[in-house]
Amino acid sequence: MNLLDGKWYEKIVVQGYEYQRDGRPHDIAFFPLYPGLVWALMRTGLGFAAAGTIISNLAFLGALYLLYLRTAEHYGNSAGRLAVAAMAWFPLSVLCSAVYSESVFLLVTLAFLQTFEKGHYWSATVLAAIATFCRVPGIVIVPTVIVLGVADRLPWRAYLPVLSSLLALSSFMWYQAFRFHDPLAFVHVQAAWEHVTLSSVLSRIYHPINVMRISACPAAILLLWSLRRKLCRLDLLYAGFSLALILLSLQLNSIHRYVFGIASVWVALGLWFSEHRRVGITAVVLSAAALPFESVAWAWHHFLG
Numbered sequence: 001m002n003l004l005d006g007k008w009y010e011k012i013v014v015q016g017y018e019y020q021r022d023g024r025p026h027d028i029a030f031f032p033l034y035p036g037l038v039w040a041l042m043r044t045g046l047g048f049a050a051a052g053t054i055i056s057n058l059a060f061l062g063a064l065y066l067l068y069l070r071t072a073e074h075y076g077n078s079a080g081r082l083a084v085a086a087m088a089w090f091p092l093s094v095l096c097s098a099v100y101s102e103s104v105f106l107l108v109t110l111a112f113l114q115t116f117e118k119g120h121y122w123s124a125t126v127l128a129a130i131a132t133f134c135r136v137p138g139i140v141i142v143p144t145v146i147v148l149g150v151a152d153r154l155p156w157r158a159y160l161p162v163l164s165s166l167l168a169l170s171s172f173m174w175y176q177a178f179r180f181h182d183p184l185a186f187v188h189v190q191a192a193w194e195h196v197t198l199s200s201v202l203s204r205i206y207h208p209i210n211v212m213r214i215s216a217c218p219a220a221i222l223l224l225w226s227l228r229r230k231l232c233r234l235d236l237l238y239a240g241f242s243l244a245l246i247l248l249s250l251q252l253n254s255i256h257r258y259v260f261g262i263a264s265v266w267v268a269l270g271l272w273f274s275e276h277r278r279v280g281i282t283a284v285v286l287s288a289a290a291l292p293f294e295s296v297a298w299a300w301h302h303f304l305g
Contacts, residue, residue, distance in 0.1 A: 006099035009035045010048050019180045025192045028176060028185045033134040034101035052099030060096035060103035064088055066110035067263065071270040074232055082280050083270025089287045091294040092212075092260045102261050105134045109238075110263045112141065112161070117234050121157040128161035132168035136186070137258060140241040141165045147237055196252040208290075212256035217243060220265050227268050239264035 008027045011018075012035040019028040034055075041051040064084050072080030087093060096103035108131045116124035128145075131138035142162050149158045177183035201210045224231070224239055242262045246255060259265065273280025 005030070005101070006049075006052065009038065009052065009099055009101075013039045013042065013048055017179065019176070019182070019185045019189065021182065021185075021188060023192055026185075026189050028180070029189045029193075031101075031133055031135055031172065031186070033130060034104050037104065038099070049099065053097070056099060056103045057097055059107045060093075063096075063103055063106040063110055063263075066107065066114060067266055067270075070110060070114055070263075071267045074267070075230075075271045075274060078277075079270040079274035081270075082273040082277075082284070083266050085284045086269050086273060086280070086287070087266045089284055089291055090260070091208075091287060091290045092257065093291065094294050095257065095260070101134055102257065105131065105138070105261050106263050108134055109138070113234060113238065113263065116145070116158075116161065117232070121155075121160055125160040125164045129164040129168040132165045133172070135261070137242055137245055137261065139165060139169055140238065140245055143241050144234070144237045148234055151233070190251070193253065198252065201252055209256070213252050216256040216259040217247060220259050220262070223265065223268050223272060227271060230271065231264075231268055235264035235267050238262075239268065 008030055012027050012030060012032075017028050019026040037055050038048065038052045041055060042048060044051075046054070064087065067087060068080040068084045070080075071083040092102075096106070108127055112124055112127040112131055115121075115127060128138070128141045131141060142165050145159060145162050148154070172186070173183040176185040182188060196213070201213055204210050205214065220239070220243055224236060224243075228236060239262050242264075243259070246258045249255075249258075273283070
């Protein structure tokens with residue numbers, strides 16, 4: 001069984017989590033924040049699809065606004081506008097209008113980066129827990145805060161997000177241990193998913209999804225390296241640890257989606273586009289031209305991402 005994420009979230013919302021160590025995919029692989037938000041909105045009488053779509057689109061609008069604020073504050077309005085245009089028109093942005101968790105994760109992580117950088121550590125503590133409840137990559141907040149805290153000699157309150165993030169992950173693991181007698185069920189179930197091999201990707205390298213799979217991480221690494229002296233340290237660390245986690249997972253299936261979900265990469269891209277304006281505008285125009293094709297492919301159940 002190979003379902004789109006939205007179908008798995010619907011199962012969680014309607015039936016609750018289920019899991020067995022039987023070598024098959026199960027919905028315990030998906031973290032609880034997004035289905036919890038959809039469930040809450042459905043209490044108003046909305047159906048699953050309507051509630052999920054509303055949450056995803058509102059979160060995406062919020063994420064774009066925070067992306068502009070963060071990028072413009074550091075690198076100017078032009079960089080902010082180009083960062084927003086790049087994210088909004090990128091073909092994978094179709095995820096942020098569908099019943100997927102990408103937009104919520106982007107919103108929460110951008111909010112965390114903003115509040116932490118401004119020294120609002122109590123708010124950042126709450127947001128760190130929320131980000132970890134949303135998706136596994138939220139846990140990269142832990143090494144990001146530790147390294148930055150030690151390097152900049154931040155006060156003890158700055159380390160509270162580390163505690164809240166670890167507690168959020170631990171609570172989900174405790175639930176799995178209590179319910180399914182396997183605290184690492186969300187890890188073990190990954191082996192049941194159909195994995196894309198490097199050889200299969202290379203054999204069809206011309207296909208758009210394989211181009212994105214192969215190029216996403218190298219492109220992000222090159223971008224961050226080229227801007228390493230210009231990006232603020234918080235963005236650089238968060239993006240670096242996020243990419244390290246993606247590479248350690250050794251999963252090609254959704255590697256491009258995970259890179260898309262790294263908020264700081266879009267901040268960096270906005271800065272780079274502002275320094276290479278013609279290239280940036282051309283890239284945004286080409287992305288905007290490709291987005292309708294991705295949307296149609298989605299509608300016909302041939303999603304390329």
